[in-house]
Amino acid sequence: MTATSLDADVEHALSTLPLEDKVALISGDGLWSTRADARLGLPRVIVSDGPVGVRGHRENEQHGSANFPSGTALAASWDRNLLERIGRQLAAEARRAEVDVVLGPTINLHRSPLAGRNFECYSEDPLLTGDLAAAYVTGIQSLGIGACPKHFVANEAETDRTKVNNVLAARTLREAYLAPFENVVRNARPWMVMAAYNGVNGAPMTENALVAEPLKGEWGFDGAVVSDWHAVYSTTGSALAATDLAMPGPEKLWGAALVEAVRGGQVAEAEIDRKIRRLLTLGRRVTAGRNQAINPSDAGPLARATAAAGTVLLENRDGMLPLRPAGPTSIALIGPAALDPRTQGGGSASVYPDYTVPPAAGLRNALGEGVRVTTTQGAWLADGLREPRPGECTFDGAPVQLRWLDAAGAVLETQAGRLTTLTRGRTGVPAGAAAVELSTLFTPHLSGSWQLGYKGIGLGEVTVDGVPVATADSRDRAGNLEEVLIGAPDVSGPVELTAGTAIHVALRFTWAGDFMLFRVGLGVAEPRLSQDAEIAAAVQAAREAEVAVVMVGTSGAVESEGFDRTSLRLPGAQDELVAAVIAANPRTVVVVNAGAPVEMPWRHDAAAVLLVWFPGMEMGNALADVLLGAVEPGGHLPTTWPAVLADAPVTTTAPRDGELAYTEGVHLGHRGWARQEPAPAYWFGHGLSYTTFAVSAFSLRHAGAGVSAVLTVKNTGTRAGKYVAQVYASAPGSAVDRPAFWLAGFGTVQLAAGESADLEVLLPVRSFEYWDEETGWVLEPTLFQLAPASDAGQAAGALAGPLAAHWDGAIA
Numbered sequence: 001m002t003a004t005s006l007d008a009d010v011e012h013a014l015s016t017l018p019l020e021d022k023v024a025l026i027s028g029d030g031l032w033s034t035r036a037d038a039r040l041g042l043p044r045v046i047v048s049d050g051p052v053g054v055r056g057h058r059e060n061e062q063h064g065s066a067n068f069p070s071g072t073a074l075a076a077s078w079d080r081n082l083l084e085r086i087g088r089q090l091a092a093e094a095r096r097a098e099v100d101v102v103l104g105p106t107i108n109l110h111r112s113p114l115a116g117r118n119f120e121c122y123s124e125d126p127l128l129t130g131d132l133a134a135a136y137v138t139g140i141q142s143l144g145i146g147a148c149p150k151h152f153v154a155n156e157a158e159t160d161r162t163k164v165n166n167v168l169a170a171r172t173l174r175e176a177y178l179a180p181f182e183n184v185v186r187n188a189r190p191w192m193v194m195a196a197y198n199g200v201n202g203a204p205m206t207e208n209a210l211v212a213e214p215l216k217g218e219w220g221f222d223g224a225v226v227s228d229w230h231a232v233y234s235t236t237g238s239a240l241a242a243t244d245l246a247m248p249g250p251e252k253l254w255g256a257a258l259v260e261a262v263r264g265g266q267v268a269e270a271e272i273d274r275k276i277r278r279l280l281t282l283g284r285r286v287t288a289g290r291n292q293a294i295n296p297s298d299a300g301p302l303a304r305a306t307a308a309a310g311t312v313l314l315e316n317r318d319g320m321l322p323l324r325p326a327g328p329t330s331i332a333l334i335g336p337a338a339l340d341p342r343t344q345g346g347g348s349a350s351v352y353p354d355y356t357v358p359p360a361a362g363l364r365n366a367l368g369e370g371v372r373v374t375t376t377q378g379a380w381l382a383d384g385l386r387e388p389r390p391g392e393c394t395f396d397g398a399p400v401q402l403r404w405l406d407a408a409g410a411v412l413e414t415q416a417g418r419l420t421t422l423t424r425g426r427t428g429v430p431a432g433a434a435a436v437e438l439s440t441l442f443t444p445h446l447s448g449s450w451q452l453g454y455k456g457i458g459l460g461e462v463t464v465d466g467v468p469v470a471t472a473d474s475r476d477r478a479g480n481l482e483e484v485l486i487g488a489p490d491v492s493g494p495v496e497l498t499a500g501t502a503i504h505v506a507l508r509f510t511w512a513g514d515f516m517l518f519r520v521g522l523g524v525a526e527p528r529l530s531q532d533a534e535i536a537a538a539v540q541a542a543r544e545a546e547v548a549v550v551m552v553g554t555s556g557a558v559e560s561e562g563f564d565r566t567s568l569r570l571p572g573a574q575d576e577l578v579a580a581v582i583a584a585n586p587r588t589v590v591v592v593n594a595g596a597p598v599e600m601p602w603r604h605d606a607a608a609v610l611l612v613w614f615p616g617m618e619m620g621n622a623l624a625d626v627l628l629g630a631v632e633p634g635g636h637l638p639t640t641w642p643a644v645l646a647d648a649p650v651t652t653t654a655p656r657d658g659e660l661a662y663t664e665g666v667h668l669g670h671r672g673w674a675r676q677e678p679a680p681a682y683w684f685g686h687g688l689s690y691t692t693f694a695v696s697a698f699s700l701r702h703a704g705a706g707v708s709a710v711l712t713v714k715n716t717g718t719r720a721g722k723y724v725a726q727v728y729a730s731a732p733g734s735a736v737d738r739p740a741f742w743l744a745g746f747g748t749v750q751l752a753a754g755e756s757a758d759l760e761v762l763l764p765v766r767s768f769e770y771w772d773e774e775t776g777w778v779l780e781p782t783l784f785q786l787a788p789a790s791d792a793g794q795a796a797g798a799l800a801g802p803l804a805a806h807w808d809g810a811i812a
Contacts, residue, residue: 010280013039014273023258026275028249031229031425031516032057034279035249042276042283047148047192047226047247048097051104051120051136052344052616053351054090056097059425059517062418066093066299066617067344067353070595071106073310073613075122076635076687078724079748080135082309087139087147089302094145095294100286101146101192106349107133107180108196110596110639111156111668112650116564119345119595119614123638124669124684125743126176127767130183137188144289146191146282149184151228152205152215153177155196157653157660159564162231165199167661173200174771175666178214185219191285192224195243197231204238206231211242224278229348229481239267244275248516299354300618305631307615307622309722312635313608313688320589320607322629322690328546330372333360334538334581335574336381337551337593339389344614345595347486347561352419353617358390359551359591362620366628374545378538379531379577381555385453385490385523388420393440393505393522400440400522404433405508421455421521422509435510438522442505444497448527452505453492456520457484459510460491464503469493478512484519486562492523531573535580542585549627550581553593564653568599568645578602591623597641603681611635629690634722636687640670640792643681649673670792671739683793684743685726691717691753695788698803706765707807708745711788712758715751723749725761728795729768730785736770741795744768744786768809779809 014022017039029035029044036044046057052074053065068074068086077083094102106117110124122129137147154166154177168177184190193215195205203209206227215221226245232238235257238246246254261267313321343356357365363373388399395401398416406412413430417438429436444450453470454460457478461471470493477483497503511518529537542548552574558565569575582588582605589608592598593615603609610633615622625631642648649664649672664672670684697712709727729744745763768784769777784807787798798804 010040014276019262019269020259022269022272022276023254023262024250025279026245026272027251027254028245028247031059031248034245040276040280042280043287045100045282045286046098047101047103048094048099049348050090050102051106052349053353054093054097054099054102055351057099058428059423060428061352061421061423062415063097063352064354064418065097065351066303067351067356068303069307069310069616070119070345070614071122072119072595072638073307073615073635075128075132075638076310076312076613077306078128078636078638078746079309080131082306083132083135084139085302086306087136088143089297089299091140091143091145092294092296093299096296099145100289101148102140103148103150103194105133105136105147105149106151107149107184108151108155109177109180109668111662112653113568113597113642113645113648114565114651114653115156115596116158116559117347117561118639119559120349120561124640125638126179127743127764128638128746130180133180134184134188137184137190141188141191143294144292146285146289148192148194148226149181149190150194151196152181152193152225153196153210154200154662155198157564158562159653160655161197163658164655165202165659167201167659169665170773171771172662172665176668178210179766182214182219185215185221190223191282192226193221195225195227195231197228204231204233206243207234207237207241209241216242222281224282236261236266239271244278303616304618304622304625307612307618308625308631309634310613310615311622311626311633312611312637312686313633314611314682314686315603315606315609316688317607320587321610321627323547323627328371330545330547331363332541332545332548333363333373333375333551334378334541334548335551335577336377336379336572337553337591338375338549339377340386341551341593341619342553342556342614343616343619345560346556349561352423356617357620359620359623362622362624363627365621366624366630374541376538376541378534378550378581379573380528380534381571382557385451385455385492385525388442388522388524392524393420393442395440400438403437403439404430405435405437406432407434421519423517423519425517426515435508438507438509440505440522441502442524443502444499444526446526447497447499449494450497450527451492451525452495453490453523454507454509454520455488455490455523456509456518457488458512458518458520460520461508462491462493463506464495466504469495475510475512478515478518481517482562484517486560488519490523492525535573535577538577539580539584542581542588545585546587548581548585548588549591550578550588551591551593552578554595554598559595568597568642570598575601578606582606589627597639599644600681632690632721633687636685636724636791637682638684640673640680640684641682643678647678647680649676665737667739671742674740674792674796679793683791685724685789685791686793687724689721691715691719691721693721693723693751695803698788698805700786700805700807703762705811707763709761709763709786709788709805710758711761712756713749713751714756715753718753720750720752723751723759725749725759726789726791727761727763727786728789728792728799730799731780731782732785733782734780735782736780738770741792741799742767743792765811779811781809783808
């Protein structure tokens with residue numbers, strides 16, 4: 001059968017399909033799948049949250065995933081090839097999880113450092129974001145798994161995200177916020193695109209004209225547009241728009257109400273048919289992809305290399321790092337992130353890692369038994385419960401035992417649980433089960449009054465050695481999926497424990513009867529010293545060690561999906577801890593475990609400062625690799641880092657009267673910083689190396705329909721390293737309002753010690769164009785200045801320096 005006859009058969013079947021059946025097809029079938037229809041040859045398509053792993057459609061923590069570093073860490077590599085490799089690995093993870101489309105990458109921009117989801121996004125810069133995202137999508141789809149870039153468009157904040165109307169000028173949209181999506185759609189052809197929660201210029205994105213134009217029309221996107229989960233807010237408005245699929249499903253607004261709207265003439269049946277044809281295209285791609293072989297591979301080595309490639313060396317006084325091969329003989333690991341590190345951000349971007357390597361384990365593995373590595377808390381991020389640490393909970397060789405119970409309390413099934421937190425959808429619960437019991441033997445490391453309990457939305461009771469210690473019933477809140485995943489409260493009670501003496505802890509949890517998803521986990525909180533005493537203990541540990549490594553960062557309570565940050569200060573007394581340890585031991589390295597900027601008032605006092613972001617499951621090994629010099633810290637900042645929040649160009653994400661105006665226009669990120677004082681703590685593109693580089697020549701040449709820059713680069717240091725080329729442009733004679741300078745192109749090259757190379761960097765024509773509402777894209781006949789710079793803060797000087805070149809905008 002030819003494609004033409006196949007299309008004719010499908011069109012005939014579509015024309016005979018009852019309206020109710022058609023409408024059912026454009027709404028999901030549960031949380032993570034579409035509906036199949038044999039009459040149309042339409043398969044069930046399975047999607048899953050990414051974008052730094054593949055959580056899987058089962059919503060079952062027993063099924064693990066690779067956990068790669070956060071979006072900011074990936075972007076800090078500035079490495080297209082690495083992102084494509086990660087995409088291919090995620091395709092293998094998707095195949096392992098029986099997933100057809102990965103919901104990622106997240107390619108909204110860092111407009112304000114307060115945005116709660118910045119860790120998941122790549123960068124403040126549309127070119128860097130778009131090029132890296134296109135590589136990621138190319139990698140995934142090269143192996144027959146679809147990608148779904150999100151969230152289209154202008155979803156740069158979490159505050160009132162389902163209600164806010166973001167107001168942007170057309171030029172701002174085109175040059176900044178639409179640009180990464182255009183790049184990905186034109187260059188990587190994703191199978192799906194996700195429409196965002198927010199509105200833009202008066203209409204929710206699931207009802208917005210931007211989905212039709214430019215996405216589907218001008219750019220030629222031929223895939224399916226899916227709503228963000230529960231982001232369909234109307235019947236006729238969304239049905240008349242170019243959104244093709246409502247998720248999850250069945251979506252009531254696209255059920256009987258939509259059938260009635262079609263029969264009443266408010267929505268043409270042809271609109272429904274158009275959506276189904278998009279889903280048929282997706283289905284054919286999925287069917288072909290399932291026939292494509294993917295060889296499984298160990299994700300660990302790539303996750304480890306990626307974490308190091310994104311690690312940014314912010315400060316390195318007197319060559320403190322790397323630590324010399326012959327020493328040290330003792331290291332004090334200090335700080336909350338040393339004991340409870342964050343490998344990933346919170347919300348829909350989280351996965352269930354196959355494993356995690358804690359910092360102490362990574363260092364001990366690398367250093368061997370001859371080096372003493374100690375750990376000290378030093379400070380607390382917040383009050384409340386934490387998840388049990390590895391080794392604290394055991395039951396017959398697993399962390400917990402799970403017993404699934406029916407409504408009468410009879411045991412239906414018993415399992416070994418690999419995590420102390422359960423996340424389950426309906427398909428992850430045994431038939432007939434109404435409750436689950438988590439049992440474990442918990443061994444405390446301190447004596448005193450502990451808090452033991454759980455976190456979850458539902459009916460729960462915790463017992464210790466059979467005695468109830470905490471109970472609560474919040475089943476009436478189970479319908480709020482965001483609260484289930486992000487906002488569940490702590491429920492706990494006090495218990496006197498003895499260090500080293502195991503106790504039996506059981507949590508019996510009953511979910512709401514009509515649940516779609518539940519999450520519940522054991523939580524503990526040890527007896528705490530006063531803050532002064534905690535810091536004093538950390539100071540003592542630092543004095544007794546040759547090197548102190550202080551690990552600080554954010555918590556899930558201050559940096560996560562679902563809300564924006566209110567401050568860039570490190571939570572708790574972490575700043576006081578860092579200052580005290582530096583005073584006690586001048587050989588102090590500070591490691592920042594955060595997904596986005598934090599204030600660092602001590603940054604000029606530390607011997608070295610490393611930014612590891614949320615570095616994924618290989619965190620400990622990658623950190624050891626960088627500290628000890630086995631690999632370079634390969635990262636450069638993908639976002640400008642303010643010294644204090646008040647200095648940032650955009651310091652609020654809160655709407656006024658339901659609107660959030662992007663008044664800075666095209667001047668976001670380093671472009672905005674270039675217009676103001678004071679300077680940031682660290683500019684976009686900043687990143688130190690363990691070696692040194694010199695650029696001896698810079699020239700321009702025509703490349704196809706555009707222009708490229710050629711840099712002659714030499715590694716002038718004593719070890720191999722990665723050079724990140726950043727080419728900045730300016731147009732001082734422009735007739736329109738342009739940034740003082742902007743990133744026009746970038747590239748990377750690995751060079752051995754003493755090696756030289758000519759690195760060609762493509763400078764897309766779009767980097768020089770501006771958007772005019774009447775005529776579209778305009779390549780202005782003006783003189784553009786171009787030059788390489790080590791970061792955006794050096795761009796102005798470089799553009800006036802001896803290596804600067806000029807281009808008149810002429811296309812060969």
